[in-house]
Amino acid sequence: MTKRLTETTAQMDCAIGSRIRSIRLLRGMSQMALAEQLGITFQQVQKYEKGTNRVAASTLVIISGALQVSPMELLGLEADAGKNTAFAELTHRYRDLELRVAHARRALGSDDIAPETSVTIGVEIDKAGRMQPLVGSPPN
Structure with missing residues (x-):
């Protein structure tokens, strides 16, 4: 024990x-x-x-x-996940980054790049409570 x-x-x-x-x-x-x-x-x-x-x-x-x-x-005991937690802030920053990349692509005229070459960025919490980045192609 x-x-x-x-x-x-x-x-x-x-x-x-x-x-x-x-x-x-x-x-x-x-x-x-x-x-x-x-x-x-x-x-x-x-x-x-x-x-x-x-x-x-x-x-x-x-x-x-x-x-x-x-x-x-x-x-790891934040009661209200909707509050302004660091995880929520991190998620917001990743979404903001994705928007900035999309705007930059449009400005550079690279909007016609195939969707399979796009990259999504996100995070997940592993079993030890660590934030792990998720990077990959968007789902079809």
């Missing part, structure tokens, strides 16, 4: 760290910049993001403030 609990908590530590990393990158922030805001070393941020070191609850609250998200979002 102890081994199972240890495995579960290790997975949760990795998932929380992955969310910290994803949101930090979404904010365009380096590990060094986040570390400076928190008053810790970038190596410590790196250990949190990898799940090597467990994030204390008080530290999680401080990190969430630095990343401008709720602590619940870092835990």
Whole structure:
């Protein structure tokens, strides 16, 4: 039973760290910049993001403030997915990017490119709670 609990908590530590990393990158922030805001070393941020070191609850609250998200979002427990969550923001940015690419294609006169050469961009959340980019051709 102890081994199972240890495995579960290790997975949760990795998932929380992955969310910290994803949101930090979404904010365009380096590990060094986040570390400076928190008053810790970038190596410590790196250990949190990898799940090597467990994030204390008080530290999680401080990190969430630095990343401008709720602590619940870092835990993967955001109650209202329709709220302005980092995931919703990331999805919005990808859609905006797709629109910009479409406008650029029209401006360059490359609107006649076959649909199978188009690329869609999206994200999904894997079992560990990490945001994974999806890149591929649109469905027919």
